Amino acid sequence: MPPDDTDSQVTVLGGGAVGLCTALELAGRGIPVRLIDRDTPGQGASMGNAGVISPFSVVPQSMPGVWKKAPGWLLDPLGPVTVHARHLPRFLPWALSFLRNGTSERVRQISLGMHALSDGSVDIYRQHLAGTGHEALLQDSCYVLAHRNPDTARDTGLDSELRRAAGARVEVIGDAALREMEPDLSPEFRAAVIIHGQARATSPGRLMQALADKLRSTGGEILKHEVKALRPGTDGGWQIECAGTTLHARRIVLSAGAWSARLLKPLGLKLPLEAERGYHLMFADPGVRLNNSVMDTDRKFVASSMEDGIRAAGTAEFGGLDKPPDPRRAEVIAKLARQMLPGLNTAALTTWSGIRPSFADSLPVIGEIPGHPSLYGAFGHSHYGLMMAPRTGRIMADLLNGAPPNVDLSPYRADRFGSV
Numbered sequence: 001m002p003p004d005d006t007d008s009q010v011t012v013l014g015g016g017a018v019g020l021c022t023a024l025e026l027a028g029r030g031i032p033v034r035l036i037d038r039d040t041p042g043q044g045a046s047m048g049n050a051g052v053i054s055p056f057s058v059v060p061q062s063m064p065g066v067w068k069k070a071p072g073w074l075l076d077p078l079g080p081v082t083v084h085a086r087h088l089p090r091f092l093p094w095a096l097s098f099l100r101n102g103t104s105e106r107v108r109q110i111s112l113g114m115h116a117l118s119d120g121s122v123d124i125y126r127q128h129l130a131g132t133g134h135e136a137l138l139q140d141s142c143y144v145l146a147h148r149n150p151d152t153a154r155d156t157g158l159d160s161e162l163r164r165a166a167g168a169r170v171e172v173i174g175d176a177a178l179r180e181m182e183p184d185l186s187p188e189f190r191a192a193v194i195i196h197g198q199a200r201a202t203s204p205g206r207l208m209q210a211l212a213d214k215l216r217s218t219g220g221e222i223l224k225h226e227v228k229a230l231r232p233g234t235d236g237g238w239q240i241e242c243a244g245t246t247l248h249a250r251r252i253v254l255s256a257g258a259w260s261a262r263l264l265k266p267l268g269l270k271l272p273l274e275a276e277r278g279y280h281l282m283f284a285d286p287g288v289r290l291n292n293s294v295m296d297t298d299r300k301f302v303a304s305s306m307e308d309g310i311r312a313a314g315t316a317e318f319g320g321l322d323k324p325p326d327p328r329r330a331e332v333i334a335k336l337a338r339q340m341l342p343g344l345n346t347a348a349l350t351t352w353s354g355i356r357p358s359f360a361d362s363l364p365v366i367g368e369i370p371g372h373p374s375l376y377g378a379f380g381h382s383h384y385g386l387m388m389a390p391r392t393g394r395i396m397a398d399l400l401n402g403a404p405p406n407v408d409l410s411p412y413r414a415d416r417f418g419s420v
């Protein structure tokens, strides 16, 4: 047993936003923590996202009526969702479960589970960044949900009800006010629903780097290994088999994003975690500016001004964890971004793609994995991982510190799918 292998030590597997926030909270409570990632921490999905950080992220992906819109999305070449034919047999059960979660009753339950994970997210990030010199990586922002049809920009309906219940201040604005707020936005957009009181990351990648640096400076260890398998040890701990070495851990937090379920499968756990690929385009020297995070509500993508240009991000592509990116999806976003921002200079353009870890009920797994003592899960944050990571980290640290978290953890149980 290595000398630092104390009873309280925690090994965090996967250093995206969720793993980094968890490790930081543990280190902050004096718990010895090491974080393992195969790459530079935080440079996967947690780097490539749209940077939206909302304490009001309480509207699930599956909403009543989504089944009516889905066929149109799938058939539209510029649509927000693609499913690859070969992946259909695995995708269909997930899709059916996704639709079953879209009843008003389920949505209200799920929304409470989302609220518990997004509430206070901006404040916790600010606490993590305080004193690092990187406080400006988080900017106050509204979420501008931009509509072409003014009649669809409304503050009624289930989504508004959920946001209001979470304490959001929501406002509907017309053409003139939208022009004032976002002068570079296409005049095609004639109204917007504004969600106040959010933040946006001006460089999610640098934000992750700042969290990793803080973790090191507060005593956390960061190791670079590719984890191949997890095996129960003989002493109640775990063996972590990595490429070229085997490590021992007393307690593990599995936060390997979309790859988490694959590491659990050899233990007999079959979790329906989908790999939902998304894309972003960075337009360096864009020639236009956005003052807030802006969503095109028809095309379902988000654009935001960041440190190094304008980022347009979106698309849900279901093709399995190992399917390589499809450059055509990035081209779709380029076209949509030009529509959103007619003055956009597209000369200097880079593309990126990464994978969201998505369960059909829009909620992650959080907590000890039933039947596997000392193995904890913190993964499956789908479209919301940047915003839910800080609260998830706090809950995990409470759990591992023996303090009951002030949150009902039953919505996040790994056995809610009946397969554990």
Ligand SMILES: Cc1cc2nc3c(=O)[nH]c(=O)nc-3n(C[C@H](O)[C@H](O)[C@H](O)COP(=O)(O)OP(=O)(O)OC[C@H]3O[C@@H](n4cnc5c(N)ncnc54)[C@H](O)[C@@H]3O)c2cc1C
Pocket (backbone or CB within 6 Å): 013, 014, 015, 016, 017, 018, 019, 036, 037, 038, 039, 040, 041, 042, 043, 044, 045, 046, 047, 048, 049, 050, 051, 052, 053, 225, 226, 227, 228, 255, 256, 257, 258, 259, 260, 277, 278, 279, 280, 313, 314, 315, 354, 355, 356, 357, 378, 379, 380, 381, 382, 383, 384, 385, 386, 387, 388
């Ligand atoms: C286009 C796009 C836009 C998005 N926009 C937003 C947004 O605006 N706001 C928001 O909140 N969320 C957004 N999301 C979702 C968000 O980015 C994810 O939910 C979040 O990044 C997931 O974080 P994570 O820590 O769980 O996973 P990841 O960031 O994927 O981190 C997992 C880590 O585990 C490591 N790992 C995996 N397997 C192994 C292994 N075997 N051994 C060692 N290391 C391993 C990986 O290297 C990686 O660093 C967006 C996602 C996409 C794709």
